[in-house]
Amino acid sequence: MTTAEKLATPTDLKSNKTKDVATALNGILADSYALYLKTKNFHWHVSGPHFRDYHLMFDEQATAILATTDLIAERVRKTGNTTLRSIGDIARTQSIKDNDEKFVSAADMLKQLRDDNLALVESLRELKDLADEAKDNATSAIVDEWTDAAEERAWFLFEAAQNA
Incomplete structure (x- = not known):
């Protein structure tokens, strides 16, 4: 039995369009990991007058982002495809930019994370269209939750940045 046969998950989704869905899901997965780590980075390094509020909000958001990663990867596998395997895969696939600066102001942290989340929303909307074209109802439905x-x-x- 070949490796491909060992990983061949039974599915009724036979369309070649499911490969496009899996590719998009893997992009969302890579961006979710990139966004998770950026959010944790800002959680660890935020400073200033609203430290506690931002520190807690970043931690809550990072936890929520990380919780979606397993669901995304499992969705890829349920469609009979394979998912990311390493930090290298993430780095090659992610579209969300890392932030390696030694210091980032709280206002810039809020803006970057807001923009990154909005970019993720845009990618999720594109995934939704691909899933609908592939008649992948389960992916289409769960994407709504991730988008929200x-x-x-x-x-x-955005609201926190109003006073930053």
Whole structure:
């Protein structure tokens, strides 16, 4: 039995379009890991007058982002495809930019994370269209939840930035 046969998950989704869905899901997965780590980085390094509020909000958001990663990867596998395997895969696939600066102001942290979450929303909307074209109802349905969560994070970051 070949490796491909060992990983061949039974599915009724036979369309070649499911490969496009899996590719998009892997992009969302890579961006979710990149956004998770950036959010944790800012959680660890935030400073200033609203330290506690931002520190806690970044931690809550990072936890929520990380919780989606397993669901995303499992969705890829349920469609009979394979997912990311390493930090290298993430780095090659992610579109969200890392932030390696030694110091980032709290206001810039809020803006970057808001923009990153909005970029994720855009990618999720594109994934939704691909899933609908592939008649992948389960992916289409769960993407709605991920979109709503990313929109909520962007909203909270926007509102917090009003006083930053």
